[in-house]
Amino acid sequence: MDVIVIGSGAGGGASAWALSQQGINVLVLEAGPAYDPYKDYHLHQPDWELERFPDKQEHPLKYSFGEMQPLEKRYDRLRTWNHIRGLTNRSDTRIPYKYHHVQGVGGSTLHFTGEAHRLHPKAFQMRSQYGVAADWPLSYEDLENDYAKAERVVGVSGEDKFSQRPRSTDFPLPPHPASYASQKIIAHSHNTDLKWDFNSLATLSAPYEGRPGCNYCNNCGRGCPRKDKGSVDVTFLHKARLTGHCQIQSNSTVLRIISGDNDRVEGVEYIDKTGATHLVKAKVVIVACGAIETPRLLLLSDTGDGEQGLANESGLVGQNFMETLSWVSAGLHPENLGSYRGLPTDIISWSYNAPDAISNAIGGCRFAVGTSESDLAGPVNYAKRVVAGWGLAHKQKMRETFGHVLSVGSIGESLPNPNSFIALDESNKDRFGRSIAKISSFLNEGEISRLKFMANKCREVLNATGVTEIFEEYGSYDFFNSTHVFGTARMGNDPAESVVNPYCQSHRWKNLFIVDSSVFPSSGGGEAPSLTIEALAIRTARYIRQYLNS
Amino acid sequence: MANTFSRRRFIGSLLYLTALLFSGILLFRSYRSYRAGLDFSTLIARSRARWRYDDPLDATELRCLQQYIDVLAPDDDSPGALKVGVDQRIIAKSSDDPDYRQTLRQGILRINPLAQNKFGCPFHQLTADQVHEIILISEQAKRYSSERLLFDRLREDTFSYYYVAPESWQSLCYQGPPQPVGFSGYQQPLESCDQS
Ligand SMILES: Cc1cc2nc3c(=O)[nH]c(=O)nc-3n(C[C@H](O)[C@H](O)[C@H](O)COP(=O)(O)OP(=O)(O)OC[C@H]3O[C@@H](n4cnc5c(N)ncnc54)[C@H](O)[C@@H]3O)c2cc1C
Numbered sequence: 001m002d003v004i005v006i007g008s009g010a011g012g013g014a015s016a017w018a019l020s021q022q023g024i025n026v027l028v029l030e031a032g033p034a035y036d037p038y039k040d041y042h043l044h045q046p047d048w049e050l051e052r053f054p055d056k057q058e059h060p061l062k063y064s065f066g067e068m069q070p071l072e073k074r075y076d077r078l079r080t081w082n083h084i085r086g087l088t089n090r091s092d093t094r095i096p097y098k099y100h101h102v103q104g105v106g107g108s109t110l111h112f113t114g115e116a117h118r119l120h121p122k123a124f125q126m127r128s129q130y131g132v133a134a135d136w137p138l139s140y141e142d143l144e145n146d147y148a149k150a151e152r153v154v155g156v157s158g159e160d161k162f163s164q165r166p167r168s169t170d171f172p173l174p175p176h177p178a179s180y181a182s183q184k185i186i187a188h189s190h191n192t193d194l195k196w197d198f199n200s201l202a203t204l205s206a207p208y209e210g211r212p213g214c215n216y217c218n219n220c221g222r223g224c225p226r227k228d229k230g231s232v233d234v235t236f237l238h239k240a241r242l243t244g245h246c247q248i249q250s251n252s253t254v255l256r257i258i259s260g261d262n263d264r265v266e267g268v269e270y271i272d273k274t275g276a277t278h279l280v281k282a283k284v285v286i287v288a289c290g291a292i293e294t295p296r297l298l299l300l301s302d303t304g305d306g307e308q309g310l311a312n313e314s315g316l317v318g319q320n321f322m323e324t325l326s327w328v329s330a331g332l333h334p335e336n337l338g339s340y341r342g343l344p345t346d347i348i349s350w351s352y353n354a355p356d357a358i359s360n361a362i363g364g365c366r367f368a369v370g371t372s373e374s375d376l377a378g379p380v381n382y383a384k385r386v387v388a389g390w391g392l393a394h395k396q397k398m399r400e401t402f403g404h405v406l407s408v409g410s411i412g413e414s415l416p417n418p419n420s421f422i423a424l425d426e427s428n429k430d431r432f433g434r435s436i437a438k439i440s441s442f443l444n445e446g447e448i449s450r451l452k453f454m455a456n457k458c459r460e461v462l463n464a465t466g467v468t469e470i471f472e473e474y475g476s477y478d479f480f481n482s483t484h485v486f487g488t489a490r491m492g493n494d495p496a497e498s499v500v501n502p503y504c505q506s507h508r509w510k511n512l513f514i515v516d517s518s519v520f521p522s523s524g525g526g527e528a529p530s531l532t533i534e535a536l537a538i539r540t541a542r543y544i545r546q547y548l549n550s
Numbered sequence: 551m552a553n554t555f556s557r558r559r560f561i562g563s564l565l566y567l568t569a570l571l572f573s574g575i576l577l578f579r580s581y582r583s584y585r586a587g588l589d590f591s592t593l594i595a596r597s598r599a600r601w602r603y604d605d606p607l608d609a610t611e612l613r614c615l616q617q618y619i620d621v622l623a624p625d626d627d628s629p630g631a632l633k634v635g636v637d638q639r640i641i642a643k644s645s646d647d648p649d650y651r652q653t654l655r656q657g658i659l660r661i662n663p664l665a666q667n668k669f670g671c672p673f674h675q676l677t678a679d680q681v682h683e684i685i686l687i688s689e690q691a692k693r694y695s696s697e698r699l700l701f702d703r704l705r706e707d708t709f710s711y712y713y714v715a716p717e718s719w720q721s722l723c724y725q726g727p728p729q730p731v732g733f734s735g736y737q738q739p740l741e742s743c744d745q746s
């Protein structure tokens with residue numbers, strides 16, 4: 001085998017495609033099962049609303065949490081609440097809720113919303129320009145071409161009016177027209193200082209390469225049964241298979257990477273569905289398990305000379321963990337907007353996305369419509385969370401209220417700090433007897449200031465749009481609740497300050513590459529990460545080809 | 551003789567110690583429950599339910615549940631929860647999940663005396679208006695009391711199972727589920743039910 005790719009999410013899937021279409025033979029080992037969008041997703045069933053993403057099996061890989069930080073009275077306005085249930089976290093400590101992800105062929109993109117963003121050009125220089133996090137060892141311009149390639153493979157629909165990201169090509173597809181509910185926000189935007197763009201989305205505004213256009217069911221997070229959402233299984237991996245050079249093996253969990261002589265790794269040991277273990281050798285190994293599992297796998301592997309922790313010469317594997325800093329406010333609009341229709345996050349505001357855009361905190365953020373992402377797009381959640389009470393009055397109120405919810409969300413920059421990291425949890429083992437990953441997370445003052453800004457703006461947008469009553473708000477202040485995770489195997493030029501070089505290659509282990517959001521030196525100002533991961537994978541694949549030829 | 555005496559004393563002390571231990575445990579549990587905001591009636595309901603952990607809900611308990619569910623989502627212009635089979639789904643869930651069944655049973659054990667005190671008959675014999683009053687009391691009870699847990703569980707599950715029934719969607723003008731047709735008129739306002 002030329003290359004083994006561990007993990008088949010955004011990083012693994014894009015790597016598999018970029019390598020196999022150059023004629024390089026790739027074996028993808030994926031811990032989770034394969035999903036068939038036509039059979040495994042349930043949006044056509046009456047009880048579609050009862051589960052979020054329909055996980056086919058319990059995740060074989062688990063994680064735990066370290067101690068969480070205490071909450072402070074002065075930040076009470078940042079607590080999660082609902083008008084029926086009251087405070088969701090009644091304790092005086094932050095609650096570790098969830099690292100949202102999917103283990104399966106396609107990884108977390110099966111569950112993702114489909115936002116396809118390029119990082120803001122200024123986000124690549126956080127240390128030199130703003131004194132925080134670390135600089136990327138490459139620039140926006142270095143990645144621009146590969147962004148465009150990734151957009152073409154996925155089929156991104158979009159338009160750029162205000163996003164300040166120079167483009168060499170148009171989006172492959174025109175933007176999706178805004179839903180009626182989102183049009184309301186745009187129409188009232190003069191009441192705030194936010195400008196709104198059509199979001200760039202990995203969902204098809206027109207048929208594309210054999211996939212149909214979106215039919216605006218507004219539930220991408222539950223898995224798209226039409227295959228028009230550009231998750232990695234129906235885009236990169238599908239195309240990789242067609243090359244004849246890519247073999248994808250599901251239900252195959254890599255237990256360790258085997259180190260060899262001359263600063264090379266030899267291959268991997270994995271366990272299959274039947275419980276049998278196998279050793280496979282390859283010229284190159286790519287780790288793409290996501291920013292929690294990648295450091296775990298590296299820490300569980302050894303260097304062959306008695307040192308635990310592969311590629312950890314800098315001691316930075318697992319450090320610099322960055323999470324999703326998010327806020328959502330939801331309220332009722334006086335008009336029945338039918339807000340359960342459309343596409344999740346169809347409009348976006350980049351007005352505060354630049355790292356220096358918020359006056360009292362370094363790091364940007366973005367705003368988007370969040371009605372579907374907060375799971376307020378169906379009658380069950382209305383009945384439980386929106387309409388108080390029960391009985392005849394509740395039924396009547398449901399009729400008056402259904403379709404009125406408007407929700408605005410924000411995701412902001414998460415910056416690394418010494419108390420946020422991933423380590424091995426020696427006292428908790430997975431079913432294969434290996435220590436699971438332990439997530440330690442801490443929000444410092446900067447994060448909390450940014451969160452305050454985000455919360456206030458979300459409320460402002462709702463009010464400006466005519467919402468008088470906010471009934472629910474939630475955010476990262478009192479819950480760890482992450483969909484985007486980064487930083488735990490940072491890239492850089494200096495081997496003492498980073499785990500991989502600008503081509504995602506381990507500084508010491510020349511045939512070991514890390515291609516997922518672990519390598520991000522900074523998280524960006526709320527941009528969704530998949531497109532950047534995919535662009536990095538395409539760039540790295542070119543380098544791997546040179547490496548294999550040399 | 552000496553042997554018999556000391557054996558008797560030994561057994562006596564053993565009994566005494568056991569009693570002491572039990573009261574200690576009881577006291578500790580009561581203290582813990584008190585700290586958790588639970589009242590004495592809730593504790594009694596819980597210990598009574600514990601003895602029947604493995605038993606399915608009996609006919610009276612099922613009747614209580616149906617009364618309760620019927621009032622949470624009653625018939626009006628659209629069919630109520632019982633008509634769309636919500637009770638059957640909740641009963642099925644209680645058969646599969648003993649902890650869930652326990653929560654229901656403990657709650658029923660609490661609302662029965664409430665009904666008895668207030669209306670002079672057990673819950674399953676109440677009229678809909680009377681059930682309404684008992685549900686109101688349960689809704690306002692302490693957060694972890696058995697009657698409040700019953701209310702929270704049944705509100706959650708009644709609405710979950712009721713609003714997944716397409717019969718409940720008509721009066722909301724909701725033309726779900728989201729697939730296979732999606733919502734093609736999503737850019738336009740909702741003017742009538744036909745357009746949703
Ligand atoms: C609800 C939700 C919404 C999101 N919305 C967006 C969005 O709109 N846009 C966007 O860009 N991003 C979004 N994201 C984030 C995005 O999905 C992730 O950032 C992206 O998928 C990360 O890619 P990855 O390759 O790093 O990891 P993943 O996609 O998580 O893939 C890692 C894969 O590796 C496998 N794996 C792990 N360990 C092993 C092992 N030892 N052996 C074998 N296999 C292993 C896992 O099973 C998994 O399949 C969202 C995420 C969630 C959960």
Ligand code: SF4
Pocket residue numbers: 203204213214215216217218219220221223224225226227228229342343344732
């Ligand atoms: S909104 Fe479009 S992309 Fe999303 S699940 Fe529905 S059809 Fe698929």
